[in-house]
Amino acid sequence: MSSENLLRLLTIFDISEEAEVLINSLRNAGFIVRDVRVEDDEDMLSALEDNPIDIVLCKYTLPIFNAAAAAEIIAKSGRDLPLIVITPDYNNEVVLECMKFGARDVVSSENSQQLRHVLTRELNDLKNRRAHRHCEKMLRETEKRSRSLIDTSRDAIAYVHEGMHIYVNNAYLMMFGYEDIDDVEGMPILDMVSPDDHAQLKDFLRAYSKQQSEDDTLELHGQYTDGSTFEITMEFSPASMEGESCTQIIIRDQSNSKELEEKLNVLSKQDLITGLYNKTYLIEQLDKFISAALEGHARGALLYITLDNYDELKDSFGIAGLDMLFVDIANILKEKLEPLGIFARMEGSAFCLLIKDADSTKTEKIAEGICKIISGHISDINHKTVTTTASIGITLINETISNIHDCINRAEKGASSAHDKGGNQYHIYNPSIEDIEEHEQHSHWEKQIKFALKNNLFRLLFQPIVSLHGEPGAHYEIFVRMLDEDEQEIAPEIFIPAAEKAELMSFIDRWVIANSLLVLADKLKKKEETRLFIKISSSTLVDPEFLGWISERLKALRLNADHITFQVKEETALNYLKATKATFEGLKALHCRLALDNFGIEEDIFQSIKHFDVNYVKIHQNLISQLATNVEMQERVRNISEEVSKKNIQTIAAYVEDANSLALLWQCSVDFIQGYFLQAPDVVLEYDFEESF
DSSP: OOOTTEEEEEEEOSSHHHHHHHHHHHHHTTOEEEEEEEOSHHHHHHHHHHSOOSEEEEESBOSSOBHHHHHHHHHHHTOOOOEEEEESSOOHHHHHHHHHTTOSEEEETTOHHHHHHHHHHHHHHHHHHHHHHHHHHHHHHHHHHHHHHHHHOSSEEEEEETTEEEEEOHHHHHHHTOSOGGGTTTOBGGGGBOGGGHHHHHHHHHHHHTTOOSOSEEEEEEEOTTSOEEEEEEEEEEEEETTEEEEEEEEEEOOTTHHHHHHHHHHHHBOTTTOSBOHHHHHHHHHHHHHHHHTTSOOEEEEEEEETTHHHHHHHHHHHHHHHHHHHHHHHHHHHHGGGEEEEEEETTEEEEEEESOOHHHHHHHHHHHHHHHHHOOEEETTEEEOOOEEEEEEEESTTOOOHHHHHHHHHHHHHHHHHTTSSEEEEOOHHHHHHHHHHHHHHHHHHHHHHHHTTOEEEEEEEOEESSSOOSEEEEEEEEEEOTTOOEEOHHHHHHHHHHTTOHHHHHHHHHHHHHHHHHHHHHTTOOEEEEEEOOHHHHTOTTHHHHHHHHHHHHTOOGGGEEEEEEHHHHHHTHHHHHHHHHHHHHTTOEEEEEEESOSSSTTHHHHHOOOSEEEEOHHHHHTTTTOHHHHHHHHHHHHHHHTTTOEEEEOOOOSHHHHHHHHHTTOSEEOSTTTOOOBSSOOOOGGGOO
C-alpha cells in the first residue's frame, strides 16, 4: 500500500458523528485515514503510547477535556505531533488562544475544505521534519564512519578552512614528518609546500573558493619538516567538518609512473565509443557543482539531450549503426559545446551538458542551438543518409537542487515532455508547477475511475490464444477498457497508472474477474468449451480477502476453475515473492491455472519457475518483436521453450504480427501464439480456432 496519502489521526471528540463527518470528507478527498478516537486525557496518553500517530485533531471544548489539555499532553510526551483545533465558533480570540498553547492551526467544523488543505500542509511538514531528523542522524553516523576511514586511510588527508588546517590523519603527519595533530592544527596549508610554489597555491585556492577553477588537482613540491622537498599531487574537494564548510585535500607522492597514471585518468573519464566524458565523470562533476550551488556560490543548468527516433534508428541500423551515429553527433556537438561546460555521454541515445554560470535565458539559447544543429545535420551510416532530431530537458541548478538524483530526474522528465510535444524542442522542468499538474491529473483520473466503477463504465475485450503445439480448444486473454461518459474507450496506459497510484487496481481487477466469470459461465452453459486468461495486479496479490472472494464467486456460478488462468507479470511476481507464492498456492488449491507474463528477460531466465508452480509462461514482447531478424533471440526463445516444457509448462508467444515470426515460433516448438496477426482484441468471442491456419 502506498503511504503517500496515508493519514494516521488521533481524534478527540465527545460526539462520534462530528468526527465521522470530518473523516469521511477526508476520505472523499483521497486520504487513506487510520483513525484512533479518544475522549479524555487517560485515553489520549494510552493511544499515544500504543499507536503511530501523525496528527492530533481535537475539538476546542469537551465536557471533561479540551484542546489546551491535549496540547499539554503532547508537549509532555515529547512527540512531534501537530495539533489542529476544531471549533464551531471561529474568531480571532479563539485562534490566538489556541496558537498560544501550541496548536498548529484552528479550523471551523463547517469548513471541511480548509481542513483538507491544513492537514495536507501539516502532513507534508511533518514528513519533512521526520526526514530532516533522519538525515541528521545519518549524517552523524556517516561523519563518524568517515572519520574512522580517514584516520586509517593510507592516503594523506587534510581538512582546511580558509587556508588553515582543522584536521589531518596519521598518514598526513607521517608524509610531512610531524608527530602529533597539535603540531599542524591551525597551521597554514602554505607551510606544507615549497616557498617557490606559494604563489601558485594561493592563486589556485583563490580561484577554487570562487568556483572559477576548471580542475581540482594541483602538482606542487611538498616540504618536509627539515626543509627538503618532494613532488606531490594535491586533490581538492568540498567537504564539511563538524557542520562547518571546508575543503578536503588528498596529497599523494608523485611516482615514476606519472605518464601511465595520466593515461589511466583520461580513460576513467572517457566514453569509449564517442570519446566524450562518461557518465561517471559527469556525475562526479555534477555532485561538486550542486554542492557549490547549495552554498550559493554557483548557478547553472543540466541539459539532458535524447534522440527522438531512437527506436526506429535501432530497428533500421542495429546497435553497431547506432554507435556510428552517436560518434557522428558527438563530433558535431563537441566543438561547440565543450567550451560551454562538461559535455558527456550518459547512456543509450542520451547526452548531457553541464553548463556553469548560466541563467535560464542563456540556457534556452544553447538548447535551441543544439536542436538546430542536430536537426540540420545529415549523417552517413553504412552508405545511407540519416537525419534525426533531439528533445532536450533542462534543470536549472541553484540552491533548490539538493542532490544528483533530483537534478538528473528533472532533466529526464523535461526531455520526455519535449518529446511528447513532438520533439525537436526543449523543455525546462519546473517541479513546483509540473508536480502540481501531475497531481491534478492523477486526481482527475482517480475521480473518473471511481465514477466508472460506480456506474459500470468498463468494457471487456477478448483476444484469441491459438495452439501450435499446445492443447487444442478456445483460449482467450481478457483485456479491459474504461469508458468515459460518452462511452468512448480510454486506453489502459492512461487510466491504469492513475488507478495504481490511487490504490484502485484491486477494484478494477475484481470488476474484470467478476464479469469474465459471467462470460465464461454463459459459454460453458452453451457447451462451448472456453478457457480465459485474466490478468491480476500486485494490489490483488497482496489482498488478504481475494482468495475467499474468488472462491465464493466460483461456487456461486458453479464454475470449473480449470477453465480460468490467472496471469501475473514475472517482474511483479518476483517483487512480491511471498505474496505471490501464497496467492498462487491458494488459486492452485481452487484448481485455477496460473501463468507468468513478460517472461524471459531476467538475468537468471528461469529463476521465477523455480519459485512458482505455473502452467504457462508468456514470452516477453522484446524477444518476439526481434525474432524474425535476430538469430540470438531465436535461440533464446527455443531454449525457453525446451527448458520449461521439461516442467510441463506451456509457452505462449504474444505480439505476433507477421507470418515469418509465426514460422519461426513453430520451429522453436512454442505451444501457443497470440497477436494482431491473428486478431485484435474484440468485444465478442467468435474466433474460429479450427480454421486458424
